[in-house]
Amino acid sequence: MASDQLVIGGRELTCRLFVGTGKYASNEQMGEVLRWSGAQVVTVALRRIDLQAKQDDILRRIPPGVQLLPNTAGARNAAEAVRIARLARAAGCGNWVKIEVIADNKYLLPDGYETVKATATLAAEGFVVLPYISPDLMVARELVAAGAAAVMPLGAPIGSNRGLKTKELLRILIAEIPLPVIVDAGLGKPSHACEAMEMGAAACLVNTAIAGAGDPVGMAGAFAAAVQAGRQAYLAGPDRESELARASSPLTGFLFS
Amino acid sequence: MVVSVNGRPVDVESGCLLHDFLTGQKVDPDRVVVEHNQRIVPQSEWAGIILQAGDVLEIVAFVGGG
Numbered sequence: 001m002a003s004d005q006l007v008i009g010g011r012e013l014t015c016r017l018f019v020g021t022g023k024y025a026s027n028e029q030m031g032e033v034l035r036w037s038g039a040q041v042v043t044v045a046l047r048r049i050d051l052q053a054k055q056d057d058i059l060r061r062i063p064p065g066v067q068l069l070p071n072t073a074g075a076r077n078a079a080e081a082v083r084i085a086r087l088a089r090a091a092g093c094g095n096w097v098k099i100e101v102i103a104d105n106k107y108l109l110p111d112g113y114e115t116v117k118a119t120a121t122l123a124a125e126g127f128v129v130l131p132y133i134s135p136d137l138m139v140a141r142e143l144v145a146a147g148a149a150a151v152m153p154l155g156a157p158i159g160s161n162r163g164l165k166t167k168e169l170l171r172i173l174i175a176e177i178p179l180p181v182i183v184d185a186g187l188g189k190p191s192h193a194c195e196a197m198e199m200g201a202a203a204c205l206v207n208t209a210i211a212g213a214g215d216p217v218g219m220a221g222a223f224a225a226a227v228q229a230g231r232q233a234y235l236a237g238p239d240r241e242s243e244l245a246r247a248s249s250p251l252t253g254f255l256f257s
Numbered sequence: 258m259v260v261s262v263n264g265r266p267v268d269v270e271s272g273c274l275l276h277d278f279l280t281g282q283k284v285d286p287d288r289v290v291v292e293h294n295q296r297i298v299p300q301s302e303w304a305g306i307i308l309q310a311g312d313v314l315e316i317v318a319f320v321g322g323g
Contacts, residue, residue: 022322043323049284049318057285057318059319208323
């Protein structure tokens with residue numbers, strides 16, 4: 001197959017599975033998952049340190065060369081997201097940021113308006129901005145204008161493992177938005193990720209479904225294979241669907257006619 | 258005097274340098290980012306900042322997240 005790279009923020013990626021680093025049983029396990037997934041982009045969060053407790057440095061477990069994608073989880077408005085993004089950049093791990101502005105604790109749905117504001121500010125400061133959004137065409141178009149490097153619409157609410165509940169809206173974003181569309185949140189099984197890739201998503205971001213699996217390392221490999229299969233199918237161009245049967249064997253030359 | 262550290266009041270000696278406070282708390286300097294009164298302070302400037310009563314420090318680091 002010809003080279004099929006995804007370019008974001010000037011960086012060429014061959015692996016279209018992005019992996020989150022939350023909710024693992026241990027940092028060792030998280031490191032194993034990252035290795036087996038082959039992920040080249042991994043998300044992290046930024047939090048206050050606990051002065052009383054000795055904490056393991058998560059960065060030591062992330063394979064070298066991997067692009068860190070700090071999120072702004074915890075931000076409830078654009079100003080808070082911008083503040084978190086600047087702190088993350090000051091940590092010296094690059095200028096990528098996943099904008100996540102959430103003011104709704106029940107469904108963890110993102111605030112599109114505040115997300116657009118934060119994206120405009122941070123893109124102007126030279127950040128590579130990947131905003132987490134509901135799959136809303138108008139918000140996505142505003143993000144394009146604001147200078148986003150990609151858009152990351154949800155398949156289903158964060159951590160719900162329910163799959164591509166927003167499929168029809170995702171289809172519209174993939175058709176209309178001239179940026180990589182990365183399905184983030186809600187993907188529960190490799191088949192969900194595979195379907196997103198078959199539809200033309202540029203990549204998938206998975207965390208809960210891997211971290212919560214009986215064997216997270218095994219599940220990371222399964223997601224990686226599914227994303228690759230889906231991408232290959234998309235490039236190959238799936239055949240049309242048909243209401244009626246279409247015989248696969250010739251309809252002439254029967255033995256019994 | 259009292260300064261706010263990650264949202265909690267902490268007693269520090271007056272005239273304490275930011276660098277000395279962080280070292281005293283055994284903060285790994287390569288792991289954290291420090292904000293002093295909402296301004297991000299690079300490690301190279303820690304030794305030049307004298308803490309004042311009522312200062313607000315945020316000391317953050319990367320953790321697992323999605």
